[in-house]
Amino acid sequence: MIENIDCIAFKRDCGADPQGIVANTKLLNHQMACAPCADFYQSMLALDLKLSAAFDLPIHEATVEDQLSATQVHKQADNVITFKKPNMQKFKPVFAAAASVLVAAFGIFALQYPVGALADEVVEHIHHEPHLLTLTQANTSADEIKMVLKQANIKLADDSLEILSAKLCPLDGQLAAHIVVRGESGQPVTVMIMPENDTRGGKIKTNRFNGRILPAEHGALAVVGGKKENLDHLETAVLNAFQWQD
Amino acid sequence: MHTDDEQLNNTSSDMGQAENMPNFDQFSHSFAPDLNRFLIWLCKDPDLAADVGQETWLRAWKSWHKLRDAKAAKQWVLTIARREFYRFLDRRRDYHMTLEDAIISNPQHFATSDESHNDDVREALWKLEDDYREPLALQVLMGHSTEEIAEIMGMKQGAVLTRLFRARKKLQAELIKDNEFIGPRSNNITPIM
Numbered sequence: 001m002i003e004n005i006d007c008i009a010f011k012r013d014c015g016a017d018p019q020g021i022v023a024n025t026k027l028l029n030h031q032m033a034c035a036p037c038a039d040f041y042q043s044m045l046a047l048d049l050k051l052s053a054a055f056d057l058p059i060h061e062a063t064v065e066d067q068l069s070a071t072q073v074h075k076q077a078d079n080v081i082t083f084k085k086p087n088m089q090k091f092k093p094v095f096a097a098a099a100s101v102l103v104a105a106f107g108i109f110a111l112q113y114p115v116g117a118l119a120d121e122v123v124e125h126i127h128h129e130p131h132l133l134t135l136t137q138a139n140t141s142a143d144e145i146k147m148v149l150k151q152a153n154i155k156l157a158d159d160s161l162e163i164l165s166a167k168l169c170p171l172d173g174q175l176a177a178h179i180v181v182r183g184e185s186g187q188p189v190t191v192m193i194m195p196e197n198d199t200r201g202g203k204i205k206t207n208r209f210n211g212r213i214l215p216a217e218h219g220a221l222a223v224v225g226g227k228k229e230n231l232d233h234l235e236t237a238v239l240n241a242f243q244w245q246d
Numbered sequence: 247m248h249t250d251d252e253q254l255n256n257t258s259s260d261m262g263q264a265e266n267m268p269n270f271d272q273f274s275h276s277f278a279p280d281l282n283r284f285l286i287w288l289c290k291d292p293d294l295a296a297d298v299g300q301e302t303w304l305r306a307w308k309s310w311h312k313l314r315d316a317k318a319a320k321q322w323v324l325t326i327a328r329r330e331f332y333r334f335l336d337r338r339r340d341y342h343m344t345l346e347d348a349i350i351s352n353p354q355h356f357a358t359s360d361e362s363h364n365d366d367v368r369e370a371l372w373k374l375e376d377d378y379r380e381p382l383a384l385q386v387l388m389g390h391s392t393e394e395i396a397e398i399m400g401m402k403q404g405a406v407l408t409r410l411f412r413a414r415k416k417l418q419a420e421l422i423k424d425n426e427f428i429g430p431r432s433n434n435i436t437p438i439m
Contacts, residue, residue, distance in 0.1 A: 015414050016407040017392055047418060048386060054367035055387040057283050064278040067299045071274070071307040128300045169297050170334040
């Protein structure tokens with residue numbers, strides 16, 4: 001069959017927007033007068049019905065609630081963050097112990113990212129997942145933890161940390177490893193491993209959290225616990241335990 | 247790259263927030279399931295979609311008070327969501343989720359035993375190139391006009407029409423190949439040229 005220009009135009013427009021045909025008198029009239037185009041129109045409407053049903057993936061209510069809880073938590077949180085220059089002396093032994101992880105010279109301040117913004121992103125992200133702040137036992141298997149760390153290009157050098165949860169999360173446009181470990185107090189402490197953030201480090205202090213951002217060999221680490229959590233030993237343990245793969 | 251505020255300039259005026267603006271909580275609860283569906287089709291990774299969704303709602307909430315046009319709310323949130331996802335991709339150029347990876351890591355979103363009639367079509371949609379699947383999802387799932395899709399995707403309307411046409415053409419060919427009935431009469435399927 002040789003199609004005329006109207007049929008070609010009709011199929012082009014109908015194939016792009018079948019629902020739009022009803023609003024176009026010229027196209028509507030054409031399909032009423034042309035049986036092949038009428039069939040084509042019907043087949044496109046049938047296809048769209050199937051597409052509509054297929055696109056309609058089941059979404060769990062808990063997923064939606066979890067997504068939106070971030071805004072609720074954020075509304076309630078007093079998010080006053082202060083940043084202080086890190087105490088270099090304090091980190092010296094840590095650097096020595098984890099030389100493969102940390103930037104060798106802390107004085108090389110090749111700063112590309114303002115620490116305030118990064119800390120803000122970290123705290124914001126922690127607020128997004130409030131259920132991780134109340135974990136009492138591991139919700140991630142050892143294999144899953146291993147897989148997450150592998151994807152983040154990190155290896156676990158020792159088993160000094162009790163890891164409760166591990167997942168990869170988009171943070172500041174990168175894929176960060178969001179890890180929750182048990183702190184000294186027994187409460188969950190968040191460790192964010194951010195491979196693409198250059199920073200000289202800084203302190204995180206809010207009404208709810210305290211923590212620190214530490215420069216690392218590739219990017220930065222954040223260790224954030226509750227307001228009263230003592231993180232001194234845990235920071236060292238984290239720096240020793242998580243090492244970047246070559 | 248545009249900021250959320252720059253995007254808002256297209257949807258706001260100097261006047262205060264319009265009285266007919268929906269409450270953020272009501273709007274987000276009604277729109278979040280569809281946004282999540284769209285993000286799963288965009289990201290091909292439900293976990294990533296959930297995280298991008300979280301970022302999106304937080305950013306939307308922060309700027310909600312500046313939004314002036316209730317009709318533009320969905321388009322504005324979608325624009326934020328797309329930007330969040332592509333910002334992630336920009337930084338993670340090595341990120342690549344295959345259909346196989348997606349099925350293995352999130353079987354609950356792909357094993358549709360209760361609605362097996364959708365399986366073939368879903369599989370065909372997953373196989374479709376991202377450039378074709380995204381405008382189709384915006385049109386069929388999110389109900390946007392081709393003009394709105396062009397705005398959301400930052401493309402000319404003609405280019406959107408071309409992609410939509412080709413998307414349906416590819417899907418039809420795939421479904422005919424799999425003997426999926428798509429026409430008004432199974433023995434009289436009209437090919438899309």
